[in-house]
Structure formats: structure tokens, C-alpha cells
Amino acid sequence: MSASPVTIVGATGDLGFGLALRLATAGVPIVIGSRDAARAAEAASRVREAVPAADVRGLANPEAAAAADVVVLSVPFASQAATLRSIRESLKPGTVLLDVTVPLATAVGGRPTRTLGVPQGSAAQQAQELVPAGVAVVSGLHTVAAKHLADLDHAFDEDALVCGDDRDAKERITELLHRIPGLRPVDAGRLESARILEQLTALTIGINVRHKTTAGIRIVGLP
Amino acid sequence: MSASPVTIVGATGDLGFGLALRLATAGVPIVIGSRDAARAAEAASRVREAVPAADVRGLANPEAAAAADVVVLSVPFASQAATLRSIRESLKPGTVLLDVTVPLATAVGGRPTRTLGVPQGSAAQQAQELVPAGVAVVSGLHTVAAKHLADLDHAFDEDALVCGDDRDAKERITELLHRIPGLRPVDAGRLESARILEQLTALTIGINVRHKTTAGIRIVGLP
Numbered sequence: 001m002s003a004s005p006v007t008i009v010g011a012t013g014d015l016g017f018g019l020a021l022r023l024a025t026a027g028v029p030i031v032i033g034s035r036d037a038a039r040a041a042e043a044a045s046r047v048r049e050a051v052p053a054a055d056v057r058g059l060a061n062p063e064a065a066a067a068a069d070v071v072v073l074s075v076p077f078a079s080q081a082a083t084l085r086s087i088r089e090s091l092k093p094g095t096v097l098l099d100v101t102v103p104l105a106t107a108v109g110g111r112p113t114r115t116l117g118v119p120q121g122s123a124a125q126q127a128q129e130l131v132p133a134g135v136a137v138v139s140g141l142h143t144v145a146a147k148h149l150a151d152l153d154h155a156f157d158e159d160a161l162v163c164g165d166d167r168d169a170k171e172r173i174t175e176l177l178h179r180i181p182g183l184r185p186v187d188a189g190r191l192e193s194a195r196i197l198e199q200l201t202a203l204t205i206g207i208n209v210r211h212k213t214t215a216g217i218r219i220v221g222l223p
Numbered sequence: 224m225s226a227s228p229v230t231i232v233g234a235t236g237d238l239g240f241g242l243a244l245r246l247a248t249a250g251v252p253i254v255i256g257s258r259d260a261a262r263a264a265e266a267a268s269r270v271r272e273a274v275p276a277a278d279v280r281g282l283a284n285p286e287a288a289a290a291a292d293v294v295v296l297s298v299p300f301a302s303q304a305a306t307l308r309s310i311r312e313s314l315k316p317g318t319v320l321l322d323v324t325v326p327l328a329t330a331v332g333g334r335p336t337r338t339l340g341v342p343q344g345s346a347a348q349q350a351q352e353l354v355p356a357g358v359a360v361v362s363g364l365h366t367v368a369a370k371h372l373a374d375l376d377h378a379f380d381e382d383a384l385v386c387g388d389d390r391d392a393k394e395r396i397t398e399l400l401h402r403i404p405g406l407r408p409v410d411a412g413r414l415e416s417a418r419i420l421e422q423l424t425a426l427t428i429g430i431n432v433r434h435k436t437t438a439g440i441r442i443v444g445l446p
Contacts, residue, residue, distance in 0.1 A: 216443040
């Protein structure tokens, strides 16, 4: 099945890299973005090593952001605004931005089990404020462990909660995440729900530490 | 198996009443508290109707709060502080208060899919500020539907996240919730995590509306 390319800005980080591996495995052409084009190219070869059939290349962030209609933003919260400013000219109207940023307190030297208050309500809402008109932000993947994404032998059996104000954009992300076996995308409402979803990362990190595991979340009672 | 009594302040509400039914079914003696002793007695007879073997009585809140070492506070957020002030003299040191309050925006005419900011961080932390020294607050049950608690034919297969600063208190609540078949208590950390757990109510309410269901949550990956 052919698929439109997906750009992952921040695929040199754990979550972005794991997502690149999973989507490449599913036959999605991947463009990896990094501030440094050489690091992006290096990450692309690492994807190719793990997934020989992968259609993947690495570009500097602005070029990467221009290369696909779906752009995943997977950078630390401290870099989110600066990264978005660096790519905003490249985001065409109609682009869907999947923001997976979590405002963990680690951004200011705090604990990963705590989140910072974000003036806009959430990192995703901050992203929506920073992208050009016509770019829809969807927020998601906050409870899906980077470690499990990167381990292609791991069989998922959990949910990926997504939220966003634009139904079509949310649907595109839902279809994309459906390509990862065992991951069930669940619509968690409008973008303002990101303030809840982002905190679930802090919750699961705490559970991981306390229960010595790598936790995910499943909504019980869905049809 | 004999059990210590549990007081439920606010058992005339849906969640409190459902919890009273479930614990009474499990053989736990129940004391129902209400501002009005007559309403408490009336709720107690409704419990007895549904669970003929129930050991249950109804008392005005202050007397109810004095009658057990475990007190569940299940009132709307708008009434939480006033209710706690009305019972604080009755809470003996060593009492465990299970606070299930959620600061839904409905308290000020807003939506049940949104929560209010609470100065102390969460309703549970507000509760901790209002109880006498020596009373430990545990927060929990935010994702367990009142409807499912009240329906004794409903078979649970979900988690009940609990948090609190006092390990022994959290352990007592964990043991109590274990008496409800199919409900798995999961330690979600210190009391400050209540600010995350309380928002899960808003999240599940949104999911219920959107997916026309009655959702719960399960943590995936626990041993």
C-alpha cells in the first residue's frame, strides 16, 4: 500500500526515532528533520539499518517540514517554540502537525513526574499559536513509550489518545497510527484536551518508576 | 470476613451511593453521611433494599465522620471545602480520608469535560489542607463510573488509580478497593498526582459523550 510521506522533526530523539522505525516498517516514506542535516542523515541511515526496506531520508528541519503534508513534532518542550519558529515558513496550509511535546518539569530542572503550566493551556495549544493559519495541530502519543516504539519486536496492546480541533486532521493522524499494529487510536476530543493528555506522560513515568515497568494506557468500555 | 466500617460522606450522590452498594456487598459495614440525617437514613434503606445483608446506617455528616477510621468524601467540588469544615472536628488522628472530589468546571457553570485550577494543585490537596493534622488524604476512583458501581451486575475489568503521601493510608484504601471484584487498585504516586488523576474524570466524560459509552481506564504493562 503506498502512503504519503511523513516528516518527523526530532527523530534523533527517542520517541521520534521509534516512531520513524514503526512508520517505515509500515511502508510510510519518512523524512527525518534535525537542526543539523548531517545528524538527520545519520538518523536516516540508522532507520535503514533496522528496516532495510525503509524509504527514509534526512534533511535540515525547514526542508524536512516542507517535504510532507504530515509533520510530527517530537522535541523537548524547552525547544518546542524555537523549533516551530524555525519551520513555520515551511509549513504549507493544509499541513497537519502532530505535536507530541510534553511540558515536563525537566525542562527547568524539575522532575519528569511533574508538568509545567503552559500559558496557552498545553504544549499543543502553544504549537497551534505558533503555526501559520491553515495548519491544524493534533496532539497525541503521550502514553506510548519510546522504548516500545523502538523495539520492533514489542507487540503493542494499548491505546494512543489523540485530540485536535480539526476533524479531518485528526482522522489523518488516526489512520497513520492505525498502521502500527496493536496501537488503537482513541479520539480524546478537542485540542484543549491536550492539557490532560500531556499530563499522562508524567503519570506513566511515575508508574514506570514505581512499578518498574514501561506502562501504557487502555480505555476500557469502548465498542 | 469481618471488616472495619467505612463512612461515605455524600453517599446520597451517584458515586458515593454506588460505592456504598459495592462495599456493603463485600461485607463492609457502611455509615452514610449527609447534611440531613433523614436523607442519610433514607439512602441507607435504599442500600439495604439492593443489598439485603448490608450493615448500613445513616447519620448526619459530623456523626458519620466520627464513626469510622476510613471516611470517603464524595461531594461536588463546590461543596468540598464547606463539607470538610463541617466534619473536621469529627476526624480523629489516624483517620484516612479517601477524597474522590473532582474540580469539574460544572462547579461554576462550565463543562464537565473541563476542570478548574485549584490553588493547592488539586481538590485532594485542598482536602489535605482542610483536615486536622494526623488525617491522611488518599485520592482515587476518578475513572470508575458511578453507573458501573451502582450496577451490581456490571463486571469490572479496569483500574482504580490511587495516590497519596502516606503509604499506610494508601495501602488501606488499596485493600478496601480490592474488595470490589474486577477493580485493580494502582498506585499512582504522591498526593500531588491528584492533579492529574482528577483530570482523568474530565477526560473519560468527554470520551463517554463522544463514543457513547461508559469508559474506564486500564494501565497496560503492569506485572
